[in-house]
Amino acid sequence: MQTYTYPKSQEWFQRALKVIPSGIYGHKGPAHGNFIPVENWPLVSAKAQGTYMWDVDGNKFIDYMCGFGVNILGYCDEDVNNAAIKQMGVGDCLTTPTHKIIEYAELLTDTVKSADWAFFCKNGGDATTGAILTARHHTRKSKVIFVNGFYHGVGMWTQKIDYPGIQPGDVAGNLYIPFNDIPALEKVLAENEGEIAAFIGTPYMHGIFKDNVLPEAGYWQKVRELCTKHGIVLILDDVRCGFRLDMAGSDHYYGFEADIICFCKALANGWPVSAVCGKDEFKPAISSLSFTGSYWQSSVPFAAGIAAIEKMKKIDIVKVLKDNSTKLCNAFDAAAKNNGFDLVISGEPQLFYFRIANDENMFAHQQWIAEMMIRGVFLTGHHNHFTCAALSDDDIKVTAEVADEAFKIVRKNNPQLQYSN
């Protein structure tokens, strides 16, 4: 197979280094994005359509990161973009919001089981911060229970004491427990009786660098019971999973009801909007917050979001993603087995995570991801993946062929590892 090179990406990156900290910062950059080795990665993209992304060198990728989850229907979806363009002609960020905010809130509360109201912001981190502020104001308590391996954005309260720029006071009220561990939750509740405002968690443990873990039977129901008993606000961070597991919310999928649920990523197929939704009981608290932003009530993302949700419902997005992702995971698994690799696939198929278990230190896995990349399949070595509705059987077939070749190369380069055949 032909392999890619990235001279124009590198040219742009050198320019970026002069004017942008670290060139490209954050999870989309080479350092935090774990581009290993960096020369195998496209650094700057040019365009996208459906499930494909093209870089500035003209290389085409089947993109299994989907903009880290924002692409759910397909990049540049015609229906969503037309709705956005139509709204652009009318007005976006006005002095008072347009009626689109109301229509969007009505649609979300009709769609999400545990939502009596919707409050809009921009990023997932805004939504989780809004949820925590609401919980603290509602309970007049300060501490928050987190589940180890969490990610709830980049607000200071979400970071850890050893992160750059964080002072002990920023995270003083944070309590940490393992996932699926009810005794640990009971212990922390007993030790902090009367001081805890909220429990915040993701529907399942999709932390980075490790196998993703689904909730054990009865876990969420017990968490719900304990939160209710102790007067703690149960916040579900559905930023990553939202609308990929269940249009009614991932709490509905796992059979419980959150008090407050946070959405972003798939909410408007890439148009910038996030949402905090919750039960009536918490409406006064969130109404009282000093919490807003210049672009939080922009109408274009609302118009896009309305179109996106309507289309997701129409095409039964959850079924589409689950069927395609299951096929894809089976194709990866078959290619791995065919070449003697043990590919451990974890999490829900729509957000699959995998690692090559033949090498516990991940070097072989990183080599495989890098070989996939230069053959046009965009994966990551540390984070769960995403699929979109535009993924076709042909794309899965091409992916499987690339996977097979990449496995063969990694096997050839790693004779010291144990293989199953």
Place this chain on the structure above:
Amino acid sequence: MDQKTLAYINMHAIIGALENLCELDPEASAMVANEKPLVIAWDVAGGPKATMTFAKGRMRLDTGILPKHNLKMKVSSCAQFNQVVGGKANPTPVPKGGGVAALKFMLNDFTKLTGRLEKFLRATEEDLADPVISTISTKLMLNVIGVAISQIGDYDPVGKFSAKYITDGDVQISIKGDLGVTIRVKDHFLTTIKQRPETPSAIMEFESLELARALFDGKVNAMSCIGQGQIIMGGKINMLDNVNRILDRVPLYLAA
């Protein structure tokens, strides 16, 4: 800053760097050319205990107080020990057999030796223009930083928080070629070995001595270097993430 952590850094990273200094610098080696070993123990109340052995042009630092020492240097606290290392206080010497020679060594050659170490660890721009000094300085810094990481991970309250998230294994921090240290993690306790691991769990490698020097001096940004392929990472990146959070605290202590 935590005085206990600083005391462990001063003992194992700074005094421990004399091991490497004597290997790398002929002038330092000549100061400890004695055939008969001089064995001097440090006994810091509530802090590190270690024994220095000087002989045949080399120095070795062992953890704990070796029974057959010539001289014990007693210090009342970690803070006091840090003052001693900074030249602002004196320990209480407790001589045993051969103690007079050992005491004489501590008052004269040891002071010169640590002065020589300081010349490399706090090298000026002018010093670093000399490639010999620059090379020795950078090699010493790699070891000092490598050892300091373990002390911070084991004793500093924030460092211990980071260490809590590091799984067992060997992290390699190296400079392209053969220079490197191992941060060995076992049950969230860190130990530095002054050579590369045989089977690393994770690797962070700088492309050259010059780049390492620039990073140590804070003249280049690590994130930019990763983006340009000048720092290569691989393996269990979550281990590196947490080691890097500890590494981020090293300047806080080394600047003390």
